[in-house]
Amino acid sequence: MAKIQAPINKNEYYDVTFEDLTHEGAGVAKIDGFPIFVPDALPTEKGKIKIVNVKKGFAFGRLIELHEESKDRTNAPCPIYKQCGGCQLQHLSYQGQLDFKQKQVREVLARIGKLDMERVKVHPTLGMNDPWNYRNKAQVPVGEREGGLVAGFYQQRSHEIIDMEKCLIQQSENDNIVQAAKEICQKYGVKAYNEPKHNGWLRHIMVRYGIITKEVMIVFVTKTDDFPHKSSIIAELTEKFPTIKSVVQNINPKRTNVIFGDQTKVLWGEEYIYDYIGDIKFAISARSFYQVNPEQTKVLYNKALEYADLTGEESVIDAYCGIGTISLFLAQKAKRVFGVEIVPEAIEDAKRNAELNGIANAKFAVGEAEVVIPKWYQEGNKADVIVVDPPRKGCDESLLKTILKMKPMRVVYVSCNPATLARDLQVLEQGGYTTVEVQPVDMFPHTVHVEAVVKIMLKEGN
Numbered sequence: 001m002a003k004i005q006a007p008i009n010k011n012e013y014y015d016v017t018f019e020d021l022t023h024e025g026a027g028v029a030k031i032d033g034f035p036i037f038v039p040d041a042l043p044t045e046k047g048k049i050k051i052v053n054v055k056k057g058f059a060f061g062r063l064i065e066l067h068e069e070s071k072d073r074t075n076a077p078c079p080i081y082k083q084c085g086g087c088q089l090q091h092l093s094y095q096g097q098l099d100f101k102q103k104q105v106r107e108v109l110a111r112i113g114k115l116d117m118e119r120v121k122v123h124p125t126l127g128m129n130d131p132w133n134y135r136n137k138a139q140v141p142v143g144e145r146e147g148g149l150v151a152g153f154y155q156q157r158s159h160e161i162i163d164m165e166k167c168l169i170q171q172s173e174n175d176n177i178v179q180a181a182k183e184i185c186q187k188y189g190v191k192a193y194n195e196p197k198h199n200g201w202l203r204h205i206m207v208r209y210g211i212i213t214k215e216v217m218i219v220f221v222t223k224t225d226d227f228p229h230k231s232s233i234i235a236e237l238t239e240k241f242p243t244i245k246s247v248v249q250n251i252n253p254k255r256t257n258v259i260f261g262d263q264t265k266v267l268w269g270e271e272y273i274y275d276y277i278g279d280i281k282f283a284i285s286a287r288s289f290y291q292v293n294p295e296q297t298k299v300l301y302n303k304a305l306e307y308a309d310l311t312g313e314e315s316v317i318d319a320y321c322g323i324g325t326i327s328l329f330l331a332q333k334a335k336r337v338f339g340v341e342i343v344p345e346a347i348e349d350a351k352r353n354a355e356l357n358g359i360a361n362a363k364f365a366v367g368e369a370e371v372v373i374p375k376w377y378q379e380g381n382k383a384d385v386i387v388v389d390p391p392r393k394g395c396d397e398s399l400l401k402t403i404l405k406m407k408p409m410r411v412v413y414v415s416c417n418p419a420t421l422a423r424d425l426q427v428l429e430q431g432g433y434t435t436v437e438v439q440p441v442d443m444f445p446h447t448v449h450v451e452a453v454v455k456i457m458l459k460e461g462n
């Protein structure tokens with residue numbers, strides 16, 4: 001095939017109009033049909049760009065000057081927005097973000113899933129009333145600059161740690177505790193870990209906050225298992241923040257950018273903090289997975305529960321169940337729920353959480369969903385409803401095939417990646433299911449992450 005000649009050259013300037021936004025939040029302009037991705041630009045805007053990199057079928061550009069602004073453009077309120085890279089959409093109004101996420105889901109389902117979008121309804125994204133300070137977990141690397149401790153984030157594409165006093169999507173209690181921990185550690189001469197040299201001691205600080213219970217856990221991730229000035233540091237911190245219920249040390253001696261090591265010990269207070277999603281109480285340990293935006297998680301799971309349409313008589317499978325969050329939600333309305341998850345510790349948490357809430361009709365199994373569920377099917381077990389909440393890569397094909405054989409009346413698909421969702425829906429549609437409706441939920445305001453829950457029903461006669 002003849003190589004397509006890019007109609008543009010590196011380092012040259014062009015005046016363009018932006019037509020679209022990529023799933024990574026960059027503006028898309030086209031020159032003779034050739035797409036150029038430009039961060040910070042929004043659809044409908046016009047401006048001057050400089051081409052910085054030309055690839056085979058596309059190029060990257062930098063916005064030099066805006067000539068016409070979108071009506072949805074807003075000033076990103078965070079002063080370190082561009083350096084950090086944690087948020088990608090702060091320059092787009094919140095309503096603009098919600099519209100973008102809805103459109104993204106609709107387009108991907110049409111393009112990749114080949115679904116008939118006249119039939120499949122994609123609802124407007126359910127957003128937050130106040131889309132700030134929503135994260136319940138702060139996890140920051142610690143470094144040193146001119147002898148002082150800094151804690152914040154790695155500058156994009158580097159190992160340099162930028163100090164951060166405040167993150168606008170973070171619970172302010174978390175920011176305050178990180179700040180105080182940094183100051184107190186500094187006072188006692190604590191040495192930060194140095195990644196290139198692999199020396200020093202304090203690697204990361206993690207803080208978790210129960211938004212309902214107001215209980216806090218702080219975790220110090222350190223290179224070695226000692227803790228200089230332990231009693232004084234803990235006394236000062238817990239005195240200043242009575243919300244702290246648990247102080248934990250995790251030891252990571254390895255030369256790695258993985259945050260946690262294998263050894264975890266409670267230094268002070270409890271092993272767990274507690275929080276609620278809806279009426280369900282969760283015990284959260286230092287290493288447990290827990291949703292970072294519990295307020296929206298409740299919205300998402302209530303939608304999943306609504307789409308499952310339970311009467312109390314159903315057997316339900318919750319595939320990729322994590323610590324059993326969705327399973328326990330469903331168990332309140334189903335006859336029985338079976339959760340499957342690959343991480344053994346998560347299943348231990350799920351069992352503990354079931355017990356904590358007095359829920360006896362939820363059972364949990366460790367294993368791969370695509371292995372465990374086919375086995376259940378072979379043993380003659382059936383499900384009326386199957387809920388799946390897979391990681392970004394979507395469901396394994398053998399799981400989808402088993403679903404087609406098991407023929408549950410309804411499938412509820414919770415997805416964090418519209419592309420794999422679309423691919424999997426196509427398989428289900430070809431196997432006798434119909435996609436009824438799709439509800440995007442904004443779990444991570446100001447970022448490009450898109451979460452959606454889908455109601456899928458077995459067609460009559462199948």
Ligand code: SAH
Nearest residue numbers: 320321322325341342343368369389390391
């Ligand atoms: N439903 C849970 C977790 C969803 S995240 C919640 O809402 O909290 C996806 C989960 O799938 C993770 O816990 C991950 O460990 C698990 N997972 C990944 N691959 C898996 C597989 N092949 N089989 C079962 N679980 C898997």
